[in-house]
């Protein structure tokens with residue numbers, strides 16, 4: 195999907211901002227360049243995994259009780275330091291840290307909040323499989339600010355995201371984002387060190403050939419999900435499906451965005467509320483899915499309308515093409531509660 199005009203992500207966001215507001219100050223593109231810079235640092239380390247000592251566990255666990263990989267720490271530090279001095283980011287909330295980091299207390303200056311998962315699917319690094327960085331950008335509410343804790347500032351439903359995106363460290367390094375005007379993808383050109391527009395106006399196909407779920411958990415899925423999956427497997431949904439599951443949300447979502455189909459992480463015996471995190475996994479993906487013509491739900495309603503109660507809250511997630519998602523809604527509605 196090579197485009198004729200050579201356009202970097204910085205130029206693209208500046209043009210987008212000017213289209214919406216001819217007097218845009220450029221500070222949003224400055225914020226975004228903090229993210230692109232950090233992800234180039236991460237990409238450089240990933241590309242050298244095995245040659246430099248970045249593979250494996252750091253010997254600690256994070257707030258989720260999950261093993262922290264060395265690259266998790268590196269990616270977290272890269273994002274914190276590249277975004278912490280932008281001058282317009284007031285709060286940074288990371289998967290790796292229990293509480294948000296306050297970089298600018300006054301919301302008139304620190305207008306933006308960036309919520310991120312610095313390295314999603316990081317255990318895949320050990321086996322040279324794709325991983326990703328996910329981010330969600332929110333605006334800080336100035337009203338009544340003095341009475342709110344930093345966490346309360348962050349707890350906004352996904353519908354209020356001003357931008358969201360991810361970087362997929364795969365065969366190529368891809369930056370995919372939306373500010374609410376469609377979804378655009380950029381490939382990191384390692385020779386010039388810039389993300390170049392390669393996937394303008396991405397649209398998720400109306401239907402697709404893949405379903406993506408951790409089937410090992412299927413015995414403990416609620417009955418509706420089990421029924422839905424058996425309908426797909428038995429070819430009763432009007433087409434033949436293949437299953438694909440990487441175990442890195444960014445990679446599984448990216449395939450779903452490009453090829454269509456459905457990705458699911460339902461409630462399981464181990465994770466009654468689902469495993470994925472609402473604020474830095476489900477919300478950004480739901481924003482991108484809707485912006486590209488797809489649908490994202492927690493099995494009951496729209497992901498983007500969930501009012502978060504805590505930063506690290508989990509949620510079930512089903513995201514994908516309109517046709518697969520509408521069949522899921524139908525099946526879940528008619529199934530007994532699990």
Ligand code: F6P
Nearest residue numbers: 314315316408441442443444470
């Ligand atoms: O939340 C972290 C994560 O690695 C996601 O990237 C991925 O979708 C999911 O967990 C995989 O979980 P499991 O190994 O339980 O299938």
